[in-house]
Amino acid sequence: MGYSTFLFCDPVSAERAGWFFEILQEAASTVSGESKVNTTVFLTGDALFSLVDSRSRSSWNRIGDLPSVRIIADGDELRLQGLLHSVSSQARFVHITGGGEHGPFWECVVSTLKTHRPGMKRAAFLLCNSPYMSRVPVYMLRFFSRVQEAGLAAEMYTYLDGVHTLHNGQRPSEFENIGRGVSALANSGALSGRDTWFAACSRCATARGYYQMNPGTGFCEPSSCIQEIAIRPLKEILARFFQDHPIVSHFSGECVLEERAKDAPHLVVFITSPPYCSEWTFGGLSLAVAAAMDGMRTTVVFIEDGVFALHGTHDVPENDKIFNIQEMIAVTTDVECLRYAVHSPSLDERGIAVSDDFSPVRMVTNADLAGILFGKESGEDAPVVRMIFF
């Protein structure tokens, strides 16, 4: 038997709710008896609106009907968003935290992750969102607070805009101070003898001005940074991914396979955004390629608007300093541990096709995707399949 756990903090579109239902249904129907996968889906933040939104509600209703799936919603956030009454009355299959039956939401998240891993010593959060513009860093602090209460060590990997957490002197007038929260976690970790491991990706930190070249030494040094987060190469951060502790994020999942295998975890990176107008696609690909080059089995799935990366022929103007995403994919198809896949229902929904240059990229249906995510593909020998959405 396997256990899958998902944490959704960002909006869940009707499209995403639809294919998510289909892969869960596939996991429940094709994997029967001993090899069944039990799933827990945690919803907080903007993801909660999808429970009442008529465009996605029906998919959640169908997910709620699956006997192997449990949906847990953050009661505090439901109250904040004015959704508590409508969700509790219309979506009776949803377990709401903070009432008599369940403890606080983040305590449930940590205890669920811990239940599936006897002897678990640490838990991590990959933070890709910046403080104040996003509420995800607040969720991260709450998660870590429960991680520490559970006697575990907290690990934070800041990436993309998540590295803004580094900035010293944060002084929000209306919001929870994220910099101060991170410092407090580091202090409490040290006092309890479970040191935190907080890191920021050096490429992302350099781009945002937190890691500046000292002309005298020729090496970069932290600039305007809080001390509790160390700036490290992505390679060092990804080295932590070889261990099988949980790593959650703004939109993430994992499948822990009960038969503990010896391989490193399998990383599945979902590319969900169009290729160029944000850093999500480049950031996701960059992380995936780096992980694969270090020997981690990695699958990149282009899905939803991420399929536009494989459509047409991209031609970067001479004076534009940006990676050509298609060239990036083309020159990395020979990386041994890296596999590319494209979600055919996403292509169909948009009425587009993959460029002929990418015909070797594997087309996957929802059934195929279920096989990848729930460790049912031939050759899978990973103890954990990790899923991160970019």
Added chain:
Amino acid sequence: MENNTKDFTELTCTNLMIKLKILLNRLSNGDSIHFLATREQVDNTCTPFSGQGYRVSWEQTGQNQFLVQIGR
């Protein structure tokens, strides 16, 4: 140093590898590319190209800066 020498010192080793593979794919026989790199990039990313049939050479131009040339 030529004015059109690209500065790749701030790329991660992975992204430099990708960049070099893209540039080298476009290169004709006898041509070469040159760029600035750090010590770590030279050791981890540039040098391995010599095992793939490319000519790789470099000269130190700063405390942690090297002018690298890779030719086909």
